[in-house]
Amino acid sequence: MFYPSSRTDSEEKIVTAQRDYAALVQRGLSLDLTRGKPSPSQLDLSNDMLRLPTSYRAADGSDARNYGNLQGLTELRELFAPLLQVPADRLVVGGNASLALMHDTVVHALLSPLPGAARRWIEEPEITFLCPVPGYDRHFTICERLGIRMVAVPMTAEGPDMDAVERLVAADASVKGMWCVPKYSNPTGVVYSDETVRRLAAMPTAAPDFRIFWDNAYAVHHLTDTPAELADVLALSAEHGHPDRVFVYASTSKVTLAGAGVSFFGSSPANVEWFLRNTAKQSIGPDKINQLRHVEFLRDAEGVAAHMRRHAELIGPKFELVDKVLAERLGGLASWTSPKGGYFVSLEVPHAAEVVAKAKAAGIALTPAGATHPYGKDPDDRTIRIAPTYPGLDELEQAIEGLAVCVRLVAEERA
Numbered sequence: 001m002f003y004p005s006s007r008t009d010s011e012e013k014i015v016t017a018q019r020d021y022a023a024l025v026q027r028g029l030s031l032d033l034t035r036g037k038p039s040p041s042q043l044d045l046s047n048d049m050l051r052l053p054t055s056y057r058a059a060d061g062s063d064a065r066n067y068g069n070l071q072g073l074t075e076l077r078e079l080f081a082p083l084l085q086v087p088a089d090r091l092v093v094g095g096n097a098s099l100a101l102m103h104d105t106v107v108h109a110l111l112s113p114l115p116g117a118a119r120r121w122i123e124e125p126e127i128t129f130l131c132p133v134p135g136y137d138r139h140f141t142i143c144e145r146l147g148i149r150m151v152a153v154p155m156t157a158e159g160p161d162m163d164a165v166e167r168l169v170a171a172d173a174s175v176k177g178m179w180c181v182p183k184y185s186n187p188t189g190v191v192y193s194d195e196t197v198r199r200l201a202a203m204p205t206a207a208p209d210f211r212i213f214w215d216n217a218y219a220v221h222h223l224t225d226t227p228a229e230l231a232d233v234l235a236l237s238a239e240h241g242h243p244d245r246v247f248v249y250a251s252t253s254k255v256t257l258a259g260a261g262v263s264f265f266g267s268s269p270a271n272v273e274w275f276l277r278n279t280a281k282q283s284i285g286p287d288k289i290n291q292l293r294h295v296e297f298l299r300d301a302e303g304v305a306a307h308m309r310r311h312a313e314l315i316g317p318k319f320e321l322v323d324k325v326l327a328e329r330l331g332g333l334a335s336w337t338s339p340k341g342g343y344f345v346s347l348e349v350p351h352a353a354e355v356v357a358k359a360k361a362a363g364i365a366l367t368p369a370g371a372t373h374p375y376g377k378d379p380d381d382r383t384i385r386i387a388p389t390y391p392g393l394d395e396l397e398q399a400i401e402g403l404a405v406c407v408r409l410v411a412e413e414r415a
Contacts, residue, residue, distance in 0.1 A: 010415060017409040021358065024405050029363035031399040036186075036343035036387040038258050038311075045310050046256040046297065053292035064288035070276055073291045076262065082301055083220055084250050085232045086266030092275060093291055098251035098263040102213060103142050105247055105265070106177070108278040109211070110146065115244050115270040117209035121176060130168060130178040132160040134346055134372035134383045136186040136215070139179040143374070149174070150374035155185070159192035162199045173206040177213055183230050184218040187346040187372055187385040189339025191228040201236035201245065214248045218342040220308050221254060223316050228340060234266070243268045252294060254343065255308065262294055318388040319345065322400055329404035333411055336386075345386040346372070347403075351410050352384050358406040364399050 056064045059075045071077070072093025081088040094101050110122040121127050129143050133152045143150050151168060154161045159182070169175050180200070182192040192200075200212060214233055222228070237245040244267070252261035265275060298304050322345050323338050330336075334349045349355055352369035359366050367385045370376040386403075388396055 010412075013415075014412045017405070017412040020405045021362070021409045024362045024402050027363070029398060029402060031363060031391065031395055031402070032365045033387050033391070033396075033399055033403075034365050034367050035390075036254070037390045038254055039314065039390050039392070041314055042254075042311055042389070043257060045307065045314075049256060049260075049293050049297045052296045053289060054296065056289065056292070058288065058292065064292050067285045069285055069288060070280060070283065071272075072262075072286055073288055073295065075295050076291045079295060079298060079300060079304075080250070080264060083304060084216060084248060084264060084266060085230070086234060086248050086264075090234075090266055090269060090272050092265040092272060092279075093286060094263040094265060095286065096251065096253060096259060096261045096263065098215065098217065098249040098253070098265075099138055099142075101249055101263050101265045102139070102215065102247075104279070104282075105213070105275065106142055106146055106148070108275065109176070109209075112274070112278050114209045114211065115268075115274055121209075124174065124176070126174045127176050128172065128174045130160075130165060130175060131374050132179065132181075132185075133374070133378075134187055134385070135179060136181055137367070137371040137376075139213070139215070140374050140376075148177075151175075152374055155188055155190060157190060159185075159190060159196035162196055162203075166199065166203045169203060169205040169207070169210060171206065175205070176207050176209060177211050179213050179215065181215045181217060182233070183216055183228060184221060184339055184342025186217065186342065187337075187344035187383075189337045189342050189344065189346070191340075192230065194231045197231035197233050198236055201233055201242065202240040210245065212246045214246050216248060216250045217254075219250055220304055221311070221343065222308065222341045223312050223319060224340050226340075234268070238268070244271050247271065255304070255311075256294060256297065260290065262291055315389050318391075318393065318396055321393060321397055322386060322388050325397065325400040325404065329401065330407055334407055343387065343389055345388060347384040347386055348382045349384060349407050349411075350382065351414055352378065352381050354410045354414075355403075355406050356384060358409060359403055362402055362406065364402045364406075366403070 058064050058073050076093055077088040077091040113120050128149045130153050131150045132155045153164050233246050248266035251263035326336050336347045337345055356366045356369045370378040372383045372385055
């Protein structure tokens, strides 16, 4: 005899999801997917740097131990110039954090007129920055700290929605800046198309001192044997009559030693002169010993490429694992990116904040939902940034499996 179940299919799914979540909590996990840090095995790739440099003399014979050379060693600038698409004489080498260079650039613009500006930004009634979303939370915190209004612009598969960008920069003279992570973008992995880069370089702007903050953090961070190509934004900007439009940034924080890398600022001759003039008020020279260390260790562009292939061998399987587990557990229930480089996976789910809270209660730490948007507010409450690089494969698998349990629980309870 057939006895029908007293529960509906929907109720059964909720009970199953709740049971799986209770079991997850019982495991007492302590896993962290919050920030895109290199793993210890990645850092080990650069341990030989701890025995460098073998000499304190720069290529020009100068003593790297002493003060001076605010722009940085010529040989290091020449090494990275082709990788960053910035002529060596228009590169500046900084400390370990490109974020510090970005912060200082904004502060300099607030306090000292940019080339082409009528006055300092601090004298403007309002300063606005465009922020492609999902985007990098640290960019947004710079703006928040310095009182800069942020306007979100949607990201597409080609980069920021250029129709929206062109409309905003043309209509509003308070729009002075725009954040961009053009290659393997944080967190979506999008690479800006040639047409997007061209339109950014060519577009008319109401503000004569509008600047694009081109954070090329993942310029050499490929996960495949076919590296993405990026159009030369500095050359295109000059070609379209806007030579001073772009500030380029990068660092070796995820190339060599995260806490002891070097950073780069690149731009037009006028912008570089402006930047160095203002930087001279706060420094009388960078750490040139560390710069020599990088030159001796990386040697040349092929040395950088070979080193980054070793990084990819370590973290590529982690990205593959994330994709595999999400496909098995969340197919049809969520969407996510499968980046070809960079450091993040962007997971799109309903009720992201609730999912993150459930994961936290189960011992899985994630970047707060909303961090990928200005002011920490994702109006659609959908984006979760996954940082898979730091944990080992076993821990990562546990974390993504657990995250999937949380996504399913919230989805069933909210259905």
